[in-house]
Amino acid sequence: MHGLARTSPAEEAEEAEEATLAALLRCCVREVAGPRGLVWPAPPYLLLRVGGALLRARTRGGAALRFEGRPERLEAGAWHPLTTDELVRLAQADLGRGAGPGHNEEFAGQVAASRTAMAAILRARAAAVPPADPWLASEQALVYGHPFHPSPKARGGRGWLRYAPEAHASFPLRLLGVRADAVAQEGDVTALDALGEAPAGHRLLPAHPWQLDLLRPALGSELVDLGPGPVVMPTSSVRTVYAPDAGVCLKFSLDVRITNCVRKNAWYELAGAVELTRRLTPIFADISRKHPGTRWLPEPGYRSARLGTRLLEGLGVIVRTGPWTGGSPGVTPILAGALAAGTPRPEALSRDPLAWWTAYVSAVARPVLELYFTHGVVVEPHLQNVLVGLDPTGLPVEAVFRDLEGAKLVTGRHDLTGLAPQVARAVSYDAERGWARVVYCLLVNHLVEIAATVAGHGGGAVFEEEILPELWKAAREILVQQAGELGWPLPLSDLLAGSPLPAKANLSVRWARAADRSAGYVPIANPLA
Incomplete structure (x- = not known):
């Protein structure tokens, strides 16, 4: 087929x-x-x-x-x-x-x-x-890319198609042996050692073959090429792959531009992933008690080679917990972006679109707001960072948050003393910037797109015109209830009062040839008003 x-x-x-x-x-x-x-x-x-x-x-x-x-x-x-x-x-x-x-x-x-x-x-x-x-199929379903980007499938370099998730690619990792005195690592990386066998006096370092081709002129005697490793499959981000035998995802650097950014694990992002995993573990445990359908995918460790900044960052690999680990029986994780694109089309959505949407908003939005207001934690719940757990009928019952590169601690709410200044900057936002990022990712990038898909699922313009206001009325009721539970924090009160939503200016940042982190926002109408 x-x-x-x-x-x-x-x-x-x-x-x-x-x-x-x-x-x-x-x-x-x-x-x-x-x-x-x-x-x-x-x-x-x-x-x-x-x-x-x-x-x-x-x-x-x-x-x-x-x-x-x-x-x-x-x-x-x-x-x-x-x-x-x-x-x-x-x-x-x-x-x-x-x-x-x-x-x-x-x-x-x-x-x-x-x-x-x-x-x-x-x-x-x-x-x-x-x-x-089914989860991996959903990761590989984003054929058209970001719906509000001028070049959503821009890929730098050559030979990219053999590594493209949308083409259902799979390929073997390349395994390197790093001399023990040249290893850079932090946290739990035992999953890497299970991928193969390193020679005596070396540690195993998997490499993305595309990245290795880009870096090969810089490789030195401290690294031994051990040949092909286990076969992996790329996920929606291209550079993060799934290793099914190990049950984990591996986030590599890629020195090529994909949409807005050159996708590289900076040294402070490697360290930041482990630091955030340590700090967020008790916080997500608390969130899961209040919102039992909440899960996350920790990034417990990284490994690289201590051979100068270029190789430290270029060969750095972050271990991420696999999406099937710790899931509830009978619940299937599906990438939110695939649901927004209409693949798959759950049975429960066809049966009762409003009930499906209500369950979806409750599963995704409530833990995001709880994280921000109660714990001072920003997650980026955009369509590629959230997996939605569907029960056997296709009803949303879980939300799985991932990719700690976008997770931040609100400054003033967390003690960042003791961290290297670059790491502290990488893992933190001020409250205003953090709230803008939460609202953009949760509402503009995510729920607006899901609402359009739900409305379009019924077929016909009349149905869409009638149900969209009902969808946003239901979402508002959920958020109003949570606002009361949280003590009506001012940013959430303003949002429910109809303040404009911040939409990320992808066209402007591409035109300016600026880094993605410097992208601004343009105001758009708030459907919750």
């Missing part, structure tokens, strides 16, 4: 073009036309002006901006189909007039490269066999 029905190269290219155009248009609504007041509802269309041109798109799904059919451009009094290349030129005209850089010669190429990568993924996926593991 192949991943998709056989398609022609022309069909794959057209599908990639439509998805790329839709993602870029969403970015233009939020970051180009919206802030200028140049977006107007004209049901069933949304009108906007970009680069001086009037555009329209048939839309559904509320704030998620799900489009139907090809967007169009008004020219000489008639509507004509819009292309990605045209929209890139129009967006560049507006972006070049802003306060930031007046020109970015890389931008058009990045959008085009993402579109080409998407077509290659569709072609490879059609010929591949999907994994039998």
Whole structure:
């Protein structure tokens, strides 16, 4: 059974073009036309002006901006189909007039490269066999990437397709032996030693073969190449892989740009993962007592080679607890991003969309808010960082939080003395920045997209129009109840009063060629109001 029905190269290219155009248009609504007041509802269309041109798109799904059919451009009094290349030129005209850089010669190429990568993924996926593991299949389901990113499938380097999760890739790790006096490690890394056997006087260090190809000129005599290791499967982040025999995930560095960032484990992030695991273990135990469906995936240790910063970071691997460890019987973890994309479609969702949504919001949102307000802990519950545990009928009963790179401690709520300054900065946010990140990840990136999928599951625009307000009314009731339990903290009160939501400005940060951590936010309407 192949991943998709056989398609022609022309069909794959057209599908990639439509998805790329839709993602870029969403970015233009939020970051180009919206802030200028140049977006107007004209049901069933949304009108906007970009680069001086009037555009329209048939839309559904509320704030998620799900489009139907090809967007169009008004020219000489008639509507004509819009292309990605045209929209890139129009967006560049507006972006070049802003306060930031007046020109970015890389931008058009990045959008085009993402579109080409998407077509290659569709072609490879059609010929591949999907994994039998339902969780792993969900990790590999994000064919179109971030719905509000101008180049959602941008991949740096060459040969990336053989490591692409969306193509159902699998590959053997490369095993290295690190001389014992050159090992850098912290925490519990016993899972690494089970991956193979190192020669006497050495410790075993698994390496991602793609990363090793990039670093090979820098390898020295302190490292021994032990050849291929166990076969692993990439998860949605590309650089984190699942080692099924060991039952763990391994988070590697990759010195290539994936969407916004070069994905590398900085030395302070290696140390920060272990520090956060130590500090968050008792906190998540408390959260799980209050919200029994809450789980998390600790990152108990890392190992690398102490051979200069480039190799320390480039070869650093973080051990992450596997998603099937400690799960409740009969509960299947599924990536939230796959549910937002409509794969799979749980039976319980078809039977009662409102009840399914209520269970979902309760499972995901309540522990996130409890963590922030009670414990001063920020998690990033975006669609790629949350696994939702579904019972045998497909009803959400658990939420599993992962990736401690995005987890932070609110400054002033935790004692960070004794940590290296870079580590302390890496594991902390001030309260305002932390709250903005929580609201963006939980609501804008996550629940807005899930709500659109739930509404669209019933079929038909009338159903969507009727149920979306009911979904957000139910979500509001859940959050109002929790606000009372938490003593009505001001940020949550403001959120429930209708304060605008912060949407991450992915288009602007790509245009500015800035680091992802410097991305700002643009305000969007709050569906809880």
